[in-house]
Amino acid sequence: QKEVEQNSGPLSVPEGAIASLNCTYSDRGSQSFFWYRQYSGKSPELIMFIYSNGDKEDGRFTAQLNKASQYVSLLIRDSQPSDSATYLCAVISSGSARQLTFGSGTQLTVLP
Amino acid sequence: DAGVIQSPRHEVTEMGQEVTLRCKPISGHDYLFWYRQTMMRGLELLIYFNNNVPIDDSGMPEDRFSAKMPNASFSTLKIQPSEPRDSAVYFCASTRQGSGNTIYFGEGSWLTVV
Numbered sequence: 001q002k003e004v005e006q007n008s009g010p011l012s013v014p015e016g017a018i019a020s021l022n023c024t025y026s027d028r029g030s031q032s033f034f035w036y037r038q039y040s041g042k043s044p045e046l047i048m049f050i051y052s053n054g055d056k057e058d059g060r061f062t063a064q065l066n067k068a069s070q071y072v073s074l075l076i077r078d079s080q081p082s083d084s085a086t087y088l089c090a091v092i093s094s095g096s097a098r099q100l101t102f103g104s105g106t107q108l109t110v111l112p
Numbered sequence: 113d114a115g116v117i118q119s120p121r122h123e124v125t126e127m128g129q130e131v132t133l134r135c136k137p138i139s140g141h142d143y144l145f146w147y148r149q150t151m152m153r154g155l156e157l158l159i160y161f162n163n164n165v166p167i168d169d170s171g172m173p174e175d176r177f178s179a180k181m182p183n184a185s186f187s188t189l190k191i192q193p194s195e196p197r198d199s200a201v202y203f204c205a206s207t208r209q210g211s212g213n214t215i216y217f218g219e220g221s222w223l224t225v226v
Contacts (some may be wrong), residue, residue: 034215043203043217044155088155098143098207099168102155102214 004026004091006103014111018077021087026070032073034046035067037086038105046052046075059067079110114138116218118204124224130192133221134206136185145215146179146189147203155203162185194225 005024013019021035032051036044050056050063050072062075072091076083089103117136127129137144145160159169164181172179176195181187191198199221207215 001179041164043219045217046214098162098215099145099160101157104154 003004003093004089004103006087006089006106006108008034008104009107010109012105012109013079015027015081016058017110019079019083019108019110021076021089021108022087023072023074023103024070025070025072025089025091025093027091027093028067028070030069030070030091031094032092034090034092034100035061035072036090036102038088040085047087059079061064076108079108081110081112084109116204116206116216118202118218118221120221121219122222122224124226125194127195127225128193128205130190131194131198131223131225133189133202133204133223135187135189137204137206138208138216139185141206141208141216143207143209143215144181144187145203145205146187147205147209147217149201149203149220150213151198158189169212191223194223196225197208199224 003026021052034049035047037047038044048063053065053067056063060077064073086105086107088105090100119134142163146158147155149155158171160181161181179189202218203217203220205217207217
């Protein structure tokens with residue numbers, strides 16, 4: 001069983017819509033959760049991190065964490081074509097000092 | 113502030129040759145990571161260092177792979193001998209204690225073994 005699971009997509013949304021990206025993880029003791037964005041041919045870039053249950057908002061991005069369900073999501077409001085990228089969910093599992101385990105990523109396309 | 117610097121950015125080599133990838137972490141960062149990314153397997157952690165000491169190398173695929181960090185500002189990942197299945201993007205990343213676990217990636221080294 002993969003430790004971090006994401007729907008690979010592709011996910012397409014129209015410009016201005018809300019894009020919803022989902023991620024589940026297997027280690028119940030995981031404490032730190034991250035969303036990275038990766039444009040084609042580029043390196044992963046941190047968008048948000050979340051440690052506590054609930055929502056965390058940063059501009060158009062909202063991360064949601066539900067530890068009981070072992071679920072983390074990323075909402076992108078007012079999606080723009082420039083948001084088109086692969087979004088990687090990453091988790092630091094219990095017992096790991098700094099090691100990120102990544103999901104396989106969800107490819108998002110925002111249609112003009 | 114300069115980010116994580118990797119070299120070479122692109123390398124094409126023949127099977128059996130030795131490949132050395134280089135990384136300079138962000139100044140002041142005490143953790144360094146080597147990741148490999150392929151379409152099939154996604155981003156995989158190969159090895160990471162803390163204060164120049166290898167902490168976990170369980171992701172290193174086999175003995176052909178080795179990594180060193182002789183000082184706080186330099187690390188190498190070596191593949192000897194290289195094989196076509198080693199073709200991937202190799203990312204170096206770094207972070208520091210107390211940074212909230214924010215890990216910064218270099219731009220990657222694109223390796224093709226033919």
